[in-house]
Amino acid sequence: MVNATEKNKKLQRGLQPRHVMLMAMAGMIGTGIFKGSGDTLNIAGPSVIITYLFSGLILFIVMVALTELAIAYPGLNIQHIIHKAFGFRASIIVGWLYWINWMIVTVVEVLAAGSFLEYWFPHAPLWFLSALCGLFIIGINLFQVKYYGEFEFWFGGIKITAIIIFIIIGLLILFGVIPSHVQPVKNFFGFGGFFPHGLSGIIQAFLVVIFSYGGSELIGLTVTETRDVEKTLPKIIKSVVFRVILFYILPITIICGMMPWNSVSATQSSPFVQVFEAVGIPGASQLMNFVLLTAVLSAANSGIYATTRTLYSMAERGEAPQFTRRLSQRGVPVGGLALTGSFLVIGVFLAFLVKDQIIVQLMSIPGFTIILVWIAICAAELKLRPTYGKIPFFRIIGFPYMTIAGIAALSAIFVSFVLNKANMVGSITCFSIMAVLVIISYFINNERTGKKDSETETD
Numbered sequence: 001m002v003n004a005t006e007k008n009k010k011l012q013r014g015l016q017p018r019h020v021m022l023m024a025m026a027g028m029i030g031t032g033i034f035k036g037s038g039d040t041l042n043i044a045g046p047s048v049i050i051t052y053l054f055s056g057l058i059l060f061i062v063m064v065a066l067t068e069l070a071i072a073y074p075g076l077n078i079q080h081i082i083h084k085a086f087g088f089r090a091s092i093i094v095g096w097l098y099w100i101n102w103m104i105v106t107v108v109e110v111l112a113a114g115s116f117l118e119y120w121f122p123h124a125p126l127w128f129l130s131a132l133c134g135l136f137i138i139g140i141n142l143f144q145v146k147y148y149g150e151f152e153f154w155f156g157g158i159k160i161t162a163i164i165i166f167i168i169i170g171l172l173i174l175f176g177v178i179p180s181h182v183q184p185v186k187n188f189f190g191f192g193g194f195f196p197h198g199l200s201g202i203i204q205a206f207l208v209v210i211f212s213y214g215g216s217e218l219i220g221l222t223v224t225e226t227r228d229v230e231k232t233l234p235k236i237i238k239s240v241v242f243r244v245i246l247f248y249i250l251p252i253t254i255i256c257g258m259m260p261w262n263s264v265s266a267t268q269s270s271p272f273v274q275v276f277e278a279v280g281i282p283g284a285s286q287l288m289n290f291v292l293l294t295a296v297l298s299a300a301n302s303g304i305y306a307t308t309r310t311l312y313s314m315a316e317r318g319e320a321p322q323f324t325r326r327l328s329q330r331g332v333p334v335g336g337l338a339l340t341g342s343f344l345v346i347g348v349f350l351a352f353l354v355k356d357q358i359i360v361q362l363m364s365i366p367g368f369t370i371i372l373v374w375i376a377i378c379a380a381e382l383k384l385r386p387t388y389g390k391i392p393f394f395r396i397i398g399f400p401y402m403t404i405a406g407i408a409a410l411s412a413i414f415v416s417f418v419l420n421k422a423n424m425v426g427s428i429t430c431f432s433i434m435a436v437l438v439i440i441s442y443f444i445n446n447e448r449t450g451k452k453d454s455e456t457e458t459d
Contacts, residue, residue: 005179029159029299033248034292035112036208037255039269041081041264043208044201046194046256049249051205053300054409056245059213061406062374064396065381071392072384075432077140077313078377085380089441092319094376101369103340105214105304106349108362109296110134114351116270116293127352133297141304141337143330150385152301159295162288163247166272170254173279180279184257191260206364206413207367207423214370304340311336319444378407398404 040048069081076084078098083091087216114130121129140151172178188194195201255271259278264271270292276284308324312333316327326335347362381396381403396402417423 017034019146034270038264040205040208041261044205045261046207047202051202051209052249055209058409065378068392068395072388081380085241085383092441093437095314097369098373101366102303102306103343106300109300111351112296119289130351131348137300138341155298162291167250174257182258187257187260187436191262207417210370211367307340308333365429368430371410375410379401
């Protein structure tokens with residue numbers, strides 16, 4: 001139960017549009033590109049560029065659908081919208097699925113931060129370095145949201161600046177402005193060609209790429225903490241989507257051109273660091289590793305924000321334990337922060353048990369969950385469009401065909417990975433989670449959830 005003192009406290013809201021924009025980017029630019037790009041290159045070779053392009057198109061469809069829904073139903077986050085479209089059981093499943101997704105992503109980001117610290121402290125165990133990073137991020141999230149937003153703004157700014165510098169230096173090297181021994185044409189089309197593993201390589205890379213683009217839904221959480229949603233959201237969506245696609249495709253293209261794809265290690269340091277080591281620019285790899293460290297800490301920071309706000313929202317609706325609704329004197333959801341922190345401890349313990357493949361294995365699970373959440377968002381748009389009071393000025397072109405195409409593409413990707421024996425661990429984990437959530441949804445009282453929705457729509 002929540003006592004009277006707790007009821008008088010309010011969740012702090014104070015994010016500005018610049019905070020939201022950087023937070024959305026921060027959630028999408030993290031381990032997926034800085035660490036996961038090594039995996040995708042090993043899976044598909046240079047043709048992984050096509051995977052990033054196609055996934056970017058799907059991302060755009062999902063983001064526009066989410067923006068349209070946010071404008072049509074101001075004040076409702078993703079879970080509220082799913083409830084409005086499909087009822088409280090679907091809302092519970094998607095809400096917890098989203099929390100699990102971000103929880104695993106946050107664990108991955110913290111473990112990646114620990115792996116980047118290993119570059120300087122090779123003899124220190126991964127679990128210890130990851131634990132230090134986790135404590136650092138938890139500490140940041142104990143501050144008021146406006147300070148958190150400011151911190152995230154600068155953290156996100158550092159990694160975006162770093163990617164821009166990487167792109168500029170990489171292009172100068174590829175075009176011969178900076179002398180080097182790099183042979184771009186050979187790197188792109190040698191070593192098995194542009195499609196070394198054929199069409200199957202492109203398809204298999206989708207799971208990590210979707211994981212990489214995951215985080216765009218963070219705007220669905222921050223929308224309730226943003227002023228002038230109708231004016232700011234369309235600008236944020238347009239700039240975030242195109243910049244993120246740019247920040248993924250160009251760096252991947254540069255990496256493919258600067259070194260043979262089959263010489264990029266998926267288990268050692270980031271491909272970004274490996275490129276500078278291969279080219280031999282003095283001190284550049286050290287600086288890049290520092291930037292990558294701040295980058296994944298930034299993504300973990302966004303993950304903590306997403307998990308605690310999701311839990312708070314669900315607790316208000318009676319769909320999560322009431323202790324996760326507990327706020328500090330600063331208006332920070334410390335109950336949710338405590339639960340999130342406990343799962344970070346589990347992640348660190350897994351790093352202690354199985355260090356070598358822990359990051360790769362964990363990255364496959366959010367790939368599945370993100371696909372399901374994206375499908376739910378597109379399906380909600382299809383269901384709710386006829387019920388709008390008025391059609392939002394910002395909406396997807398070619399409705400409903402574009403939305404249906406997005407659902408079909410995401411469904412095909414999901415099925416292809418379920419049928420792939422290499423993804424057996426991720427598939428079993430994902431279906432097990434779904435089964436548990438479906439069972440739990442039948443034990444939660446609909447009365448409190450329905451009442452909360454009515455209050456939200458009336459406000």
